[in-house]
Amino acid sequence: MKYNIALLPGDGIGPEVVDATVKVLKALEKKTDIEFNFKTYMIGDAEKKRSGTALPQATIDGVKEADACLFACVGETAKETILPLRQKFNLYANLRPAKAYPGVSAxxxxxxxxxxxxxxxxxxxxxxxxxxxxxxxxxxxxxxxxxxxxxxxxxxxxxxxxxxxxxxxxxxxxxxxxxxxxxxxxxxxxxxxxxxxxxxxxxxxxxxxxxxxxxxxxxxxxxxxxxxxxxxxxxxVGGLGMAPSGNVGDNMCIFEPVHGSAPDIAGKGIANPAACMLSAAMMLDWLKEEKAASMIEEAVVKVLKEGKVKTPDLGGKNKTTEFADAVVKAL
Known part of the structure; x- marks a missing residue:
């Protein structure tokens, strides 16, 4: 099955955690019969500074045309971005699981x-x-x-x-x-x-x-x-860094990690991508790809449980990319 996925990296650490998650999803393609066609769209503070609007029409159209959407985070423009998207596409249910994971202080x-x-x-x-x-x-x-x-x-x-x-x-x-x-x-x-x-x-x-x-x-x-x-x-269960979420309607969805754009660590390559990866697992579950969703969650859990690869927020010294590589290996 092939899915068109709209990516909205946004601001701060957004591009870093989305890139890490895409790496995992591409690895998943090799283990399943799923194919992804990723398209990236602009959104957030930086886009507002560049073009004058935080939510361009091209982004709205891209989300509408996609089978599912993975959104990371924005800075000060949440009221101009994710809130309008939720209402515009009637994403009436916000799903917020709270689950303790091994290796994470809870x-x-x-x-x-x-x-x-x-x-x-x-x-x-x-x-x-x-x-x-x-x-x-x-x-x-x-x-x-x-x-x-x-x-x-x-x-x-x-x-x-x-x-x-x-x-x-x-x-x-x-x-x-x-x-x-x-x-x-x-x-x-x-x-x-x-x-x-x-x-x-x-x-x-x-x-x-x-x-x-x-x-x-x-x-x-x-x-x-x-x-x-x-x-x-x-x-x-360990804070917003480990919290995935979904915004779903009858025919559309936007999944997102709950954490903010974390400008203090943006660009340093040390952001924890686990919440974004778990949001992607929720996205797959919504697409009725339950087995693939479980594979991603189980791979993330395995890395957390082993505790050998941890980003600084989890008490380690590893980079975002190293965490992603470990999850890929766990798949």
């Missing part, structure tokens, strides 16, 4: 859960106003988007052998918006009697995710709560 090594975050509305609709001494942002929640994201969470649980879905809200205070979200959540939950359904107020959810992450399997919530809680759970 506060809670027993953590293994998935946060399913609504990705198109809430405060991220960017509706609001600013006056000299006052400001407001409008929180938009719809029944349609709430129902859709909760259904995605239950379908994910069903497909991955999970037995529990936790719906996180703040309906005790945000009675209009989260009240509507909960109505949709409860309606969907009734369609899946074989899966345990739990509701938690976001305050309690935050505390329990830190204290007892093993109680959670699949967490579904609205956009901003999911944005915050997913970084909390990343902190349990």
């Amino acid at each position: 506060l809670k090594p027993e953590t293994d859960l998935m946060i399913v975050r609504e990705n198109t509305e809430d405060l991220y609709k960017m509706i609001g106003d600013r006056q000299p001494r006052s400001a407001f942002n409008v929180r938009v929640i719809t029944y349609e988007a709430s129902e859709r994201i909760v259904r995605y969470a239950f379908e994910y649980a069903k497909a991955n052998g999970k037995t529990k879905v936790t719906s996180v809200h703040k309906a005790n205070v945000l009675d209009y918006t989260d009240g509507l979200y909960l109505e949709a959540s409860r309606a969907v939950a009734k369609e899946y009697p074989e899966i345990q359904y739990q509701e938690l107020i976001v305050d309690a959810a935050g505390m329990l995710l830190v204290m007892k992450p093993e109680l959670f399997q699949v967490v579904v919530t609205t956009n901003m709560f999911g944005d915050i809680l997913s970084d909390v759970t990343a902190g349990l």
Whole structure:
């Protein structure tokens, strides 16, 4: 099977981790019947400085035409790049796994859960106003988007052998918006009697995710709560450097490591590409190439477990390219 993959390296360490990941994907071609056609498109701070726009039309068109997209990171232009792409292509589900890997220092090594975050509305609709001494942002929640994201969470649980879905809200205070979200959540939950359904107020959810992450399997919530809680759970398993993610819709996807552009180490060749590689594994899983996805994840895990090749953030002295070579060898 041949896939057209749009690459959006972006800023800072983005090109380095994408190059390392492409090296692994090219090695995967030799082990499977998969072929990749990679096309690179411009995005981010540097592109805005060069052309005046952080998200050129050519990039939008390239993402639209591709079978899947791998995005790395941008600097200060996230609001002008990844947010519009999520909304433009209706990538309504943000997938944020939190999983502890061997060889990576973790506060809670027993953590293994998935946060399913609504990705198109809430405060991220960017509706609001600013006056000299006052400001407001409008929180938009719809029944349609709430129902859709909760259904995605239950379908994910069903497909991955999970037995529990936790719906996180703040309906005790945000009675209009989260009240509507909960109505949709409860309606969907009734369609899946074989899966345990739990509701938690976001305050309690935050505390329990830190204290007892093993109680959670699949967490579904609205956009901003999911944005915050997913970084909390990343902190349990070694930080954002090891955190992959996906933005998916019914027919399109953009997968990305969660870490930022890390300008302090950009160009030094020491960035950890593991999160980008794991994001590529998630991308393959979305493309229904489950075996290939497992091969990449298992190769990354093998390198981490052996501990012979580690980038500085993992306590080693190896280069990005050396980590990539080790993963290729592990394949």
